[in-house]
Amino acid sequence: MNISLAKIAELVNGNVEGDDSIQISGLGKIEQAQPGQITFISNPKYQKFIETTKASAVLVSQDFPPVSKTVVRTENPYVAFLQLLKFFHPPLEMIEPGIHASAVIDSTAKIGDQVRIGAGVVIGKNCVIGDRTIIYPGVVIGPEVAVGSNTVLHANVVLREQVKIGNNVILHSGVIVGSDGFGFAREGVLYHKIPQVGIVIIEDDVEIGANCTIDRATLGATIIRQGVKLDNLIQVAHNVEIGENTVIAAQTGISGSTKIGKNAIVGGQVGFVGHIEVGDGVTVGAQSGVSKNLPPNAVYFGYPAKPIMQAKREEAAFRRLPDLLKRVSELEAKIAKLEKANL
Amino acid sequence: MNISLAKIAELVNGNVEGDDSIQISGLGKIEQAQPGQITFISNPKYQKFIETTKASAVLVSQDFPPVSKTVVRTENPYVAFLQLLKFFHPPLEMIEPGIHASAVIDSTAKIGDQVRIGAGVVIGKNCVIGDRTIIYPGVVIGPEVAVGSNTVLHANVVLREQVKIGNNVILHSGVIVGSDGFGFAREGVLYHKIPQVGIVIIEDDVEIGANCTIDRATLGATIIRQGVKLDNLIQVAHNVEIGENTVIAAQTGISGSTKIGKNAIVGGQVGFVGHIEVGDGVTVGAQSGVSKNLPPNAVYFGYPAKPIMQAKREEAAFRRLPDLLKRVSELEAKIAKLEKANL
């Protein structure tokens, strides 16, 4: 697909400086873009690339300094770039409209309008699927599950019985929602399974990465609040609650009954012990181990997790430790000498 | 479902103190229970909630102090609560009895009595499936696999060729059993695949969490002994052996040929290097890195894992390190002064 720069300016509500008849075929990052592509500068540290980029045009902000390069001035070049991203890459029709003949849908399930259901999908008794939701091949949905509208369940997702999924949710391939919580009653050396009879609630606008596991509650609900974004391979244990718009990177694990506040940012491979509360707006660095409650807006890091300034101070001191050992040995020698002199 | 407290007392073999005609509609945790629900007190630290809980009745032990609240005295209130949990939440009929028409079962496979097999299940040549086992939709079973009785394979489990699964086993969704071990013969910079021709043996009463991966042995068998409980997203490499009734939390990884004893307790996100032996009854704290043999009944923690007391002592010293640096600098200044004075 080729379109003129004039047309692009129209799409992003911008103004061309230079030849607006040039044809644009796609998008690229400023260092990698090729002739025929358009790129953008949002972060000032990339300004230096404006002269060397091979891109045929660059999206820049209204107050960007004058340059010889052909540019499109627009209010927010990054947002404009995202708009063009959608324009040049319209979503592929991944599966056909309608319900594939090989899907196995219980007769009691209620399927909304314009739902797409792929080959081999299984939907259990009394399920409700909202309008325009897309269910890719290989998805298995147990009985009494509710899925909202405009939601996407990628291939091989599993929703166990009675879980509730909101609107505009994206569950990537291999996500398991509603597997049993890890709960056992110990009797001597034996462990007896505690029935896990709670559910999982995933609210609107949540996105969950590939192969994450979200366990059902023992009693009550495991809850993932509106707008939460989880990366891949994350473990969410029974009765956990994650607050609105919290973002968590890959391979992090949250133990049972822990509650994470809203607007938090959690790095990858972090571990949270069970039964703690992590405040709103908290930031936790990658690979940290969080073993106690964290106050709101705290920035924690390390194993065990500590306030970031403390962690950095300790780490800096740590690097001086081999040297410190030498210094103390020297002091001991000097003092022995002084003591002898003072006898 | 509503039943009278008198009936509940009968179910748990207990005695009511208070009005035994009140109707109970369900269960709750003591802090969260609502009127109409019954709760329990097992741990003395929850005794204080007896006066404030909104629950209509509380399961307590025979020797619990007299209270004004309506209680049911019973030998073990926690066990009684689990009994009621099963009573109020009978398992949903997740899939229909019988074998779904869309399942693809090789004609040589032997399927036991009262087995349930869901839509789209694939079962290979010469498999044997025990009585009353439930196989949910999307499960794929390779040739020559043996699965015991009363076992549950949740949706999208994969059992590769020749693995052996015992009785009363639960494999949660997305579990992969029998994938190739990670074994290569190096030749210069190239790695040649070593055929992984061993198997996996999972004994009776094992439960394995969602999306765990259990690799087959190179030669011989990867073995998970009776009563082992694995949480989600755990990696078990080729030729590993895990002893009876050992419990392991989520996202832990066990490298090739390592042997973990029985009755051990392992936290989440722990890593074990290969070719080590971890004794019976060992406890390993979350996120630890275990790089050598551990003696029986040891309690280890940290990265690298150390005896817990040593780890705590070192961690306490670590927190004093920035202060220690200052103290040593002060000592150096004082000694320089003393040395000058002693010239």
Add this chain to the structure above:
Amino acid sequence: MNISLAKIAELVNGNVEGDDSIQISGLGKIEQAQPGQITFISNPKYQKFIETTKASAVLVSQDFPPVSKTVVRTENPYVAFLQLLKFFHPPLEMIEPGIHASAVIDSTAKIGDQVRIGAGVVIGKNCVIGDRTIIYPGVVIGPEVAVGSNTVLHANVVLREQVKIGNNVILHSGVIVGSDGFGFAREGVLYHKIPQVGIVIIEDDVEIGANCTIDRATLGATIIRQGVKLDNLIQVAHNVEIGENTVIAAQTGISGSTKIGKNAIVGGQVGFVGHIEVGDGVTVGAQSGVSKNLPPNAVYFGYPAKPIMQAKREEAAFRRLPDLLKRVSELEAKIAKLEKANL
């Protein structure tokens, strides 16, 4: 299957010392081998087992010292052992030749010669599948995917739209290739999804372990170069590149846009932050956290990752820290005394 030792010698191009008429029924590791089995000695530290092994014969090198045990001398005993491994364990015919009737293959897809496609496989529009490739049951392939020749996709693998898989590739069960990268544009507390319109390229001879997740690029491609071997449960984020013949152990995570060189060796549960470059031939120890560029051939370890010698020195110093605190307290007492004496 039983064959004579003479026949075995022929297979591995070796010479028998001892009775070449004995019958061999299989293979074993030297400590575990049983009568009737053959074993091998490659590593000199296993030489001591030659007298005690129960194996009926042992593969040894040409320059192995003379022994009374029946041996087969051959140039490379380990390679010979691998040859016999393949001989005694010919691969099971896991699925039938041809395409299973229940597979759902878009009419526009091009399927090569001698391809095997299992039950319930779904293949989207305009896909191309190379000759002799095997696709196990439950695999879902989105539109416009290219898969090379002699490649194996194990049960329940998902390939999202437009990804490219090379020749002789093995993807183990539950692998997800081409899930969306974790990319959001923040606006206040909200996160807006950035369309992930790039692809994934997996080159020839790559093996990827069970339940790994390989995200598609935001723009451009996530690239896994020829000969890379990934263990289970590894996370590869958007726009990552992994160089030729690099080997990575289980549960490691690589954040967005990070580039790992060729011939590197990475332990299990390692985390790499985003946007860094890790040089060719680097070794990174298990559970390390890599937060900055690493030079070629470096050996790093720890959290945060440091050159291995520095990490060991610091760890050794760390163990002396509780003792150091005592020594400094003693010094302070002595100096106080000296200062008093010097007044």
